Amino acid sequence: MPTLRLIADDLTGTLDTAAGLTGLCGTIPVVWPEILPDRASGSLAVDSGTRERGPEEAVRITGGLLPLLDGADIAFKKLDSLLRGPWAVELAATVKAGGWQRCIVAPAFPYQGRVTVESRQQARQADDWLPVSADIAQALCEAGLPARRASVKDGSVDGVAVYDARTDEDLAAIAALPASGPVLWCGSGGLAAALARGTKRPGDTRLEGPVLGLFGSDRDETEVQLAACGALRLILPHRARHPDLIMDRLARDGAVLASLELPHGTTREAASGQIGSAFARLTEGIPRPGTLLVAGGETLKALCLGLSVDCFDVTGEIAPGLPRSTLRGGRWDGLAVVSKSGAFGAPGVWRDLLHQNGFPHDRSGT
Numbered sequence: 001m002p003t004l005r006l007i008a009d010d011l012t013g014t015l016d017t018a019a020g021l022t023g024l025c026g027t028i029p030v031v032w033p034e035i036l037p038d039r040a041s042g043s044l045a046v047d048s049g050t051r052e053r054g055p056e057e058a059v060r061i062t063g064g065l066l067p068l069l070d071g072a073d074i075a076f077k078k079l080d081s082l083l084r085g086p087w088a089v090e091l092a093a094t095v096k097a098g099g100w101q102r103c104i105v106a107p108a109f110p111y112q113g114r115v116t117v118e119s120r121q122q123a124r125q126a127d128d129w130l131p132v133s134a135d136i137a138q139a140l141c142e143a144g145l146p147a148r149r150a151s152v153k154d155g156s157v158d159g160v161a162v163y164d165a166r167t168d169e170d171l172a173a174i175a176a177l178p179a180s181g182p183v184l185w186c187g188s189g190g191l192a193a194a195l196a197r198g199t200k201r202p203g204d205t206r207l208e209g210p211v212l213g214l215f216g217s218d219r220d221e222t223e224v225q226l227a228a229c230g231a232l233r234l235i236l237p238h239r240a241r242h243p244d245l246i247m248d249r250l251a252r253d254g255a256v257l258a259s260l261e262l263p264h265g266t267t268r269e270a271a272s273g274q275i276g277s278a279f280a281r282l283t284e285g286i287p288r289p290g291t292l293l294v295a296g297g298e299t300l301k302a303l304c305l306g307l308s309v310d311c312f313d314v315t316g317e318i319a320p321g322l323p324r325s326t327l328r329g330g331r332w333d334g335l336a337v338v339s340k341s342g343a344f345g346a347p348g349v350w351r352d353l354l355h356q357n358g359f360p361h362d363r364s365g366t
Contacts (some may be wrong), residue, residue, distance in 0.1 A: 012295075246286055
């Protein structure tokens with residue numbers, strides 16, 4: 001199997017991009033700088049945690065991880081499909097540090113409603129396409145990295161090329177471009193899946209109960225998805241015994257999808273800290289569940305730190321953008337996790353998956 005080395009800027013993005021390559025590269029370990037192994041061998045994906053950092057700090061952290069790309073069969077710098085965070089300066093630092101003949105930039109993820117048109121990223125909203133970025137090639141030039149626009153019709157282009165892509169077929173054609181030297185692949189889960197096209201990605205939709213869902217993302221998409229779950233949703237009051245509330249719901253329904261009520265006016269930074277602390281305390285007061293569902297990279301990272309996790313093993317995906325992984329080490333060692341970016345997914349993504357697995361439990365006979 002080819003060796004993958006992947007660097008991403010948040011945890012859920014690391015997991016879903018790695019999942020797209022499991023059919024080609026097998027199970028892929030996922031770590032972050034604080035738990036990076038002294039000697040890495042085989043495939044490895046790393047969450048740099050730089051999505052919310054300033055440009056200088058992001059470049060410093062990313063720069064310390066770049067030696068991991070040396071010698072990889074597939075070197076991949078993950079870009080957020082909405083181009084959030086200091087992606088341009090990170091990519092510029094990555095390209096300048098390596099001996100890449102070509103850098104292929106293709107952040108489209110059509111399955112999740114993200115396309116690249118005339119070097120600009122667009123996101124699907126209802127029946128319309130909304131711009132979510134300026135000119136990507138120009139942004140890279142402004143970050144000190146000469147880049148040009150490209151399309152599949154241009155074929156292989158030396159240097160840094162930003163490729164338009166509207167469909168999975170476009171991405172497959174980009175991934176199949178001939179290479180005569182080292183290539184740095186830069187994109188999201190769409191490009192990862194294109195590189196593994198023709199292989200069978202493991203896909204297991206089974207959820208072992210009880211199912212605990214913890215949601216810290218403030219994205220509107222996540223709110224809609226939780227609302228669609230009806231009685232399975234639980235908003236944890238700001239001051240309450242959260243373990244008791246969770247255990248009551250798990251006993252009743254076999255599954256619960258919990259988010260935290262926050263005082264009005266709480267800033268995004270303060271909310272992240274409060275959610276992380278509350279969920280970490282919650283895990284200390286309840287038994288290990290059968291499956292963990294999570295939306296939001298910061299939420300998942302806080303849980304992992306609270307559980308003293310050693311790493312994830314990404315084993316496959318339920319659907320593109322919805323990876324399956326297993327916690328390794330810590331108090332919930334071996335736990336199955338289904339995660340996603342807060343910005344991903346159709347309104348019924350969690351409801352449909354839970355109903356498919358028989359949740360909530362049928363209480364008609366009780």
